Amino acid sequence: MSLSINDLKKDVVFLWEDAPYKVLEVQHKKMARQGATVEAKFRNLINGSTITRTFFPSERLQEAEVEKKELVFLYEHRGEYCFVKPSDRSQRSTLTKAEVGDAALFLKPNSEVTAEYFDEKIINIVLPIKIEVKVVEAPPGLKGDTASGGSKAVKIETGAMIQTPLFINAGDIIRVNTQKGEYVERVEKGK
Numbered sequence: 001m002s003l004s005i006n007d008l009k010k011d012v013v014f015l016w017e018d019a020p021y022k023v024l025e026v027q028h029k030k031m032a033r034q035g036a037t038v039e040a041k042f043r044n045l046i047n048g049s050t051i052t053r054t055f056f057p058s059e060r061l062q063e064a065e066v067e068k069k070e071l072v073f074l075y076e077h078r079g080e081y082c083f084v085k086p087s088d089r090s091q092r093s094t095l096t097k098a099e100v101g102d103a104a105l106f107l108k109p110n111s112e113v114t115a116e117y118f119d120e121k122i123i124n125i126v127l128p129i130k131i132e133v134k135v136v137e138a139p140p141g142l143k144g145d146t147a148s149g150g151s152k153a154v155k156i157e158t159g160a161m162i163q164t165p166l167f168i169n170a171g172d173i174i175r176v177n178t179q180k181g182e183y184v185e186r187v188e189k190g191k
Contacts, residue, residue, distance in 0.1 A: 003061040005038040013045070013064040020045045020064040020118045029054075045116070045123040048101065067117040068126075073107045081107065083115065083125075093122060103127050105160040106178045127178040132187050133157050138170045 003014055012023045025041040041052045045066075055061075071083040071093065081100050083093045093115070097104055103113070103125040111131070116124040137155035151163045154170075162176060164183040171190020174183060 001063040003063050005036075005055040005057060005059060005061075008038055008040050008055065008061070013066050014042075015062040015064045016042075019047075020066060020123065021051075024050070045118065064118065066123070069115050069117060071113055071115045071125075073109065073111050073113055075109055076104070076107070083113070083122075086112070095122060095125070100125050102181075103178075105181065106131055106133070106158055106176065108133065108158055129179055130175050130177055130184060132173055132175050135164075135168060135170050135172045135174060135190070138164075138168055138172075140169075 003012070008014075008023055008026050010023055010026060013020055014023070015021075021042040021044055023040055023042045027039045029037045029039055031037060035057055037057070038055045039052065040055060041050065043050050070086055072086050072089075074082045074084055074092075076082070079097045081095045081097070081104065083095070085091045099122070100107070101124075106127055107113070108131070112128070114126040115122045116126065133156040135154045136157050139152055139154075150166055152166055152168070153161045154164050154168055155161055156174070156176070160181070162174075162181065162183050164174065168174060168183075168186060169190055172186055173188040173190070175185050175187050176182065177184050
């Protein structure tokens with residue numbers, strides 16, 4: 001399907017120079033003699049590079065055919081991330097840490113993710129927006145220690161470091177926003 005510059009909106013995926021790109025930001029501009037233009041910031045879904053470019057009304061873009069499939073993350077070993085289809089665990093896909101990207105910070109074994117495919121190759125791993133994880137290391141929160149804004153860095157079971165309130169301790173289960181990498185709330189107090 002052909003896209004005009006007015007079809008460029010956040011999260012639209014299109015083909016440009018034979019690669020799939022995802023729109024991150026769009027800004028419509030009105031120039032006096034040139035007419036309306038669209039300045040878009042978009043990310044290459046294969047290599048992760050980001051580009052900002054101005055598109056003119058005469059330009060047409062091709063919508064990229066991106067297929068989404070559910071996968072289950074099994075394990076990580078020496079920088080290789082193994083995923084399987086939920087219905088057939090014998091069909092495995094292995095990705096490198098670079099291919100998984102920032103999603104690697106929040107992958108737990110047996111967690112469900114959405115994989116985006118382009119030309120039958122995985123180009124992106126999409127996590128649920130919020131996940132529950134166990135805190136494995138947390139420095140003690142001292143009463144009256146609010147000089148640092150009332151937060152501390154804790155280590156979660158996936159190995160990522162998250163800023164949390166002072167009352168969070170090792171063993172607590174917390175909810176984390178995977179898109180922002182931020183603490184949301186405590187789900188369960190550790191024993």
